[in-house]
Amino acid sequence: QLQLQESGPGLVKPSETLSLTCTVSGGPVTSSSYYWGWIRQPPGKGLEWIGTIYYSGSTDYNPSLKSRVTISVDTSKNHVSLKLSSVAAADTAVYYCARAIRQYYDRSNYYPDWFDPWGQGTLVTVSS
Amino acid sequence: SYELTQPPSVSVSPGQTARITCSGDALPKHYAHWYQQKSGQAPVLVIYKDSERPSGIPERFSGSSSGTTVTLTISGVQAEDEADYYCQSADSSNSYVFGIGTKVTVL
Numbered sequence: 087q088l089q090l091q092e093s094g095p096g097l098v099k100p101s102e103t104l105s106l107t108c109t110v111s112g113g114p115v116t117s118s119s120y121y122w123g124w125i126r127q128p129p130g131k132g133l134e135w136i137g138t139i140y141y142s143g144s145t146d147y148n149p150s151l152k153s154r155v156t157i158s159v160d161t162s163k164n165h166v167s168l169k170l171s172s173v174a175a176a177d178t179a180v181y182y183c184a185r186a187i188r189q190y191y192d193r194s195n196y197y198p199d200w201f202d203p204w205g206q207g208t209l210v211t212v213s214s
Numbered sequence: 215s216y217e218l219t220q221p222p223s224v225s226v227s228p229g230q231t232a233r234i235t236c237s238g239d240a241l242p243k244h245y246a247h248w249y250q251q252k253s254g255q256a257p258v259l260v261i262y263k264d265s266e267r268p269s270g271i272p273e274r275f276s277g278s279s280s281g282t283t284v285t286l287t288i289s290g291v292q293a294e295d296e297a298d299y300y301c302q303s304a305d306s307s308n309s310y311v312f313g314i315g316t317k318v319t320v321l
Contacts, residue, residue, distance in 0.1 A: 133249075133257065133300055135310035148309055150215075182256055189263075198304035200247040202259035202268060 088112040090183050090205035097211050098177075104170040104210055108183030115164050116141045121186035122166045123201055124157060126179040134179075138186050138199060139166060173212045180207040216240065216305035218313035225319045232288040234316045236301030239282055246284040246303040248277060250295075251315075257300065261286060288318070296320045 094106035108122070115122060124136040137147040139157045147155050156169040166183060184201035191197060218238040226232040236246060245264050249257035259268055261277035264284055274289045284303075288295055301313040 132315045133302075133312040135302075135312065138310075146308070149307070187262075197245050197263060198247070198302070198308070198310060200259060200262040200302070201249075201257075202262075204256040204258070207256050 088185060088203060090185065090203065092181060092183050092205045092208040094208060094210070096209060097213060098173055099214050100174055100212055101172055104168070104173050104177065104181075104212075106168045106181055106183075106208065106210070108166040108168070108205060110164050110166070110185075114161075115159055115166060116161050119187075121188050121199060122157075122159065123184050123186040123199065124166075124168045125182045125184060125201065125204075127182070127207070128176075128179045136168065136170075136181075175212050178210065178212045180209050182207045216309075216311050218246075218301050218303060218311055220299075220301060220313040220316045222314070223317045223319065225321055226288075226291045227321045228293060229290055232291050232295070232318055234286045234288075234299050234301075234318065235283050236285070236303075236313050237283045238303060238311075240305055241279065241282050241284055241303060244304045246277075246279070246301050248286045249300045249302065250297045251300065252297045260299075291318075291320055293320050 089111045091109045098104045121138050123138040137157045139145045154171045158167045184204040186199040188199050189197050248261040250260045251257040260275045264279040265277040276287045298315045300315045
């Protein structure tokens, strides 16, 4: 059974870079069928998609975060990483990683990815 | 920016049917997916591609689509279905968007 586990510092100072790791167990990140995504949820608020990556390194980012986000994959460690630079209090959230299922309906077009399963999430607080 | 509109809350008695709507201009072009999030837990996929149910999800969960609105229906609601429910789809540039979430209260 596939499991995902987020890890990283729970407290980050304003203007610094948030760095998180998602360790995948029960299956390889190199599976050709799947992508890997990051989603966040500020306390008491809704979900926000951050970005998605394929094991080849191909990425898609939320335009509102694109200038500050880097998602990468380490196939040797079977994990996916998230870096968010120049953080502010508004970046305080629970950060989730999830497997993304992408289904193509022609050579280059695909349906919106759906996310299943999700990790348990990790709370990151931005504060001095 | 693109938005998916959901009612903030829905209340239902045990055994009754709960219907949660999600509206968006791009929904006729893009499938929607639904997630259940219980208090303090990670979201769980309950419906994908408007109406497909993942394995392990009870049959009382179903989805449908009509024009700019998709609907999640929970038939024969049980106390354990009390949770927040989020729809998710894509905008015209294939960026993913979530609805604001609907809190389902079982009376």
